[in-house]
Amino acid sequence: MIDLKLHIRTAFAxxxxAALLGLVLRSYASIEIxxxxxxxxxxxxxxxxLGWVYIALTTLIYKLFVASPLKDKKYRRIFWFTQLSLVGMLLTFPFTGYALFSIVFSTLFLFASYWFFWFFRKHGMREFKKTNAYACITAALWYLVLSSLGPWALGAVxxxxxxxxxxxxLAIYFYLHFLYNGWMIMALFGLFLHLLEHRQIKPSKSSFKKLFWSLNTGIILSAFLSTLFTKPPILVYIIGGVGGVLQLFALILLLWFLFPLRGRMKTIFSKWQWNLLQTVAVLLFVKMVLQLLTAFPYFANLAATFLDFTIGYLHWTFLGVVTIALFFFLDWFKLMRISSKAYVFYFTGFVITELLIFYKGLAAWQSLPIFKGYFEALAIGSSLxxxxxxxxxxxxxRGGQT
Structure with missing residues (x-):
């Protein structure tokens, strides 16, 4: 039997x-490295x-929608093939950047993701195939495959x-858009709906249909927001803006459905898990509002001109929305107990670095000075x-829970 907790610890490793490498990057301006x-x-x-988020999500998907002793051997092969590609990237990118061997291992990862997609489609448990959660997970995996067109296009470009x-x-932004907004966000929606369905909580068929198609149409149309740095015709801004509105509308539909059930949900989750869930909801709402703002030419130009805004937004999504949601799911499904005390350090580091990154963008925009010790403060915040x-x-x- 597969030890999925070990797989999650591998993802955490x-x-x-990645966090240590981030600390190196943040220290680069103040220390000679x-x-x-x-x-x-x-x-x-x-x-x-690809190491942390992909492994964590695919482990959760396997546990909830596929896992059985008959499938373990096949899944184990996919897992170890994926590790080969990841370790290869880890051993080549720092020394060569994009070069022959790093590209080979990156390509192997794409094949590993296709393999997992095929595996899920073939071996997903029949009892889940008509559920709302399964529809979201299937869509998420399609977006994962779609995102891979970006890396394939890079070589030709x-x-x-x-x-x-x-x-x-454009190829890189295409990849990142469908990776973040398609694969990651849709997978998180699917995992959350699966959790609720096991507690006999699910929206009506018509409500879910509105949510699902609003979210998916929004994801596809908002891809045009990633092209706005080219200053295209105004129609492209409008299409991207409609996509942003639809994604926000889908989130509001979900929150509208859940709001009357908050009393019941507080009895399902521990206070700690409930706090994580609320944090994710707020961060996701802000993320979608920030995304929608870029549909306006003025803000699109800001994001394209001052890259700290873009970097801050991407980290807000990855370190905030996606990672904290994963903390919640790992804790809830008992794959890894997330220490609430350690989480305080994480969230403090996240807030400090986000404030400093957005401040640097604001300073460049408004021609303000960067205060003395800025880069040291950024490195200290990152170290948390x-x-x-x-x-x-x-x-x-140690098996601790605090």
Whole structure:
């Protein structure tokens, strides 16, 4: 039988490595570090998104929708093939950046994700196939596959047009959009609906249909928001804006359905889990509002001109919405007990770094000075994140819950 808790600790180990690499990047401005900054950026982003989030989500999906002794052997092969690709990226990106071997291992990861997609579609438990949760997870995996068109396009773009071409950025933004807004957010919706369905809580068929199609149409149309740095015709802004509105509408529909049930939900979740859930809801709402703002030319220009706003938004989504939601699900499904004390360090580091990143963007926008000690403060705030992850892992190995 597969030890899925070990798989989650493996995902956490990748997260810890990504956080340490993030600390190196944040310390680069104040300490002389003999590394190639751009190469470390590539390593940091790949290990965070594909090591931590991907492994955590696929482990949860396997546990909830597929797991059985008959499927363990097949899933184990997919897991270890995925580890080969991730370790390969970890050992090549820091030293070569995008080069032959790192591209080979990145490509192997894409094949691993296709393999998992096929595995889920073939072996998902029949009893779940007509549920709302299963529909969301299936859509999430389709977005994962769709996002991979971005990396496949990069090779052709670089060879034909060069890395300075706008098509290079468009390919990357396409990948990130469908990875974040499609794969990750939709998978989180699916996991949450699955949890509720097991407690006999589910919206009416018509309500779910509105939510599902609003969210999916919004995800597809809001991809156009990633193209606005090219200053396209106004119609593109409108299409992207409609997508942003639809995603926000889908979230409001879900919250509207859940609001009358909050008393019942407080009895289902522990106070600690309820606080995590509320935090995710607030962060997701803010994320969708920020995304919608970029449909307006003025804010689209701000995001394209001052990249700290974009970096802050991406970290808000990844470190805030996605990671804290994963903490909740791992704790709820008993795959890993998340220490509430360690989480305080994590959330403090998250808030400090977000404030500083957005401040730097604001300072550049308004021609304000960067205060003395800014980069040191950013590094100190960043150090709280790997510290918190170390503490969480320590509590987990010890079996602690506080």
């Amino acid at each position: 990748y997260f810890l490595m 003999p590394v190639n900054y751009k190469f470390i950026v590539h390593t940091h982003s790949h290990i965070a998104l 670089i060879s034909l047009l060069g890395s300075e071409s706008i098509w290079y950025r 994140i790997p510290l918190s992850l170390l503490l969480m892992l320590a509590f987990s190995w």
